[in-house]
Amino acid sequence: MLLGCGNVLLTSTSPDQSKLGGCTSWCDAKTTQLEQPCNGKNCCEAYLTGDVKKYQVSFTNLFVNNARNYAFIVDQNWFAKSSPGSGQEEVIVVPVLWRWNIQHHYLQLPPSSSYTCDNYSSSSSTTFWKCYCISPKKGNPYLANGCQDDGKLTVKQLSTIIGVSASFGFLLLLSACFILYKGIKKRKMKKMRQKFFKRNGGLLLQQQLLAKEGTVEKTKIFTASELDKATDNFNANRILGRGGQGTVYKGMLIDGQIVAVKKSQVVDENQVESFINEVVILSQINHRNVVKLLGCCLETEVPILVYEFIPNGTLFSLIHENFGDELIPLSWDIRLRIASETANALAYLHSATSIPIYHRDIKSSNILLDEKFRAKVSDFGTSRSISIDQTHLTTIVKGTFGYLDPEYFRSSQFTDKSDVYSFGVVLAELLTGQKPISFEVNDDEDRSLVIRFLLSMEENRITEILDMEVSKQGQKEDVMAIALLAHRCLNFNGKNRPTMKEVATELDAIIASHACLSARRQNTEN
Secondary structure (H helix, E strand, O other), X not given: OEEOOXXXXXXXXXXXXXXXXXXXEEOOOOOOOOOOOOOOEOEEOOOOOOOOOOOEEEEEEOOOOOOOOEEOOOOOOHHHHOOOOOOOOOOOXXXXXXXXXXXXXXXXXXXXXXXXXXXXXXXXOEEEEEEEEOOOEEEOOOOOOOEEEOHHHHHHHHHHHHHHHHHHHHHHHHHHHHHHHHHHHHHHHHHHHHHHHHHOOHHHHHXXXXXXXXXXXXXXXXXXXXXXXXXXXXXXHHEEEEEOOEEEEEEEOOOOOEEEEEXXXXXXXXXXXXXXXXXXXXXXXOOOOEOOEEEEEOOOOOOEEEEEOOOOOEHHHHHHOOOOOOOOOOOHHHHHHHHHHHHHHHHHHHHHOOOOEEOOOOOHHHEEEOOOOOEEEOOOOOOOOEEEEOOEEEEOOOOOOOOOOHHHHHHOOOOHHHHHHXXXXXXXXXXXXXXXXXXXXXXXXXXXXXXHHHHHHHOOOHHHHOOHHHHHHOOHXXXXXXXXXXXXXXXXXXXXXXXXXXXXXXXXXXXXXXXXHHHHHHHHHO
């Protein structure tokens, strides 16, 4: 390397100067500091070959007299790592890299796996060899036993190997433990679900379904995993409602069907057979105004029932929580139709099924409304136990205060006329728009809609408690006919109440009469 400017550096590596080299540097007055890389400005580089025996340098000044120039042998990477400054230093200390090699006739080292030698260069008839210690050994390969293990390096490599192996082994152990844990948990869950399935009468239900022709296709026994996926693990955001018999969630089955999934209360183990009988019977109900039971799951601690999904909420919400919303007007015609559809559904359950079924919890919140606001009777208490009373299959439920038949409290005997009484309360709700129990009134008797309704009928002032929409839209004859029917349903003596079939027939007649009268008036106006 030449530090300086305005010079030509000539090199010779052989006595006869047959091998010449060199470089030229020019001057840049604006730059006093050397710049990297050395590209000829105030410095230049000439490279040596590997077989140098003799080295001579000479300077030839081109432009500047008495220029201070330095020429020296240096490690090739020195200038790139450390700038030598302006070149005006008195002493420059630079690193020199020595490469050792040996002539072939001196290469008498014993064969060993610790070193290797390569033919490095040839000058005239002389061949030179360069030897290396094989990694990880280090030392002087030209000496006997000159290549030795680097203890620190070996320890470091060994530590690295041990560390990587230990880490990999730990990950394998952790993965194995996790897989084992999941496997044990899965087997434990499977056994628990099998236990619940048997305890909740799953085997009995399978037998019942197989024994009834055509029922197997209608009723499905769902797995717990299916319903977990359908309800997003029973996410609280999926809750449609809560009741005394369980919580209802909105779900979507794998085929895309939207369903209502009801997580029920605990079933008494002594009454499992009755519960299964009810599930089988209700699964066979096929009425357009009864919510269809699609199936059940018995693999959980409490039974889970799956129903068709009804989108427009409950009649209770439509009457009491609509707050005059113009988008969902509860007209007189809609009230009449809902009353008729509910009565026909109950009449079907009481008399048209193979075994009479008593609902035992008729109330406006158990009457659902579909996309066309058609009535769908729901919640048969199938999440509770049932008992068989002679030829009548009834569900044992506590019922709801304000709807329960007073005769039930006296006799502890629930009959078909108890459903009629509860339906009479729903008729009173449709006529008055009032809740069955009003906690805003201090007097206990005035809190009851039934008491207020019966007194207004006896005192011939029913118009005072009618809902505003009923008074505006309902024909006086129709309104009084419905009020009289409700009055009969609410008779404290069950024997004096009509049957649900009679109630349904009378409601159908009122609707038919109302339709004929409307048609006549329309023709007259035209």
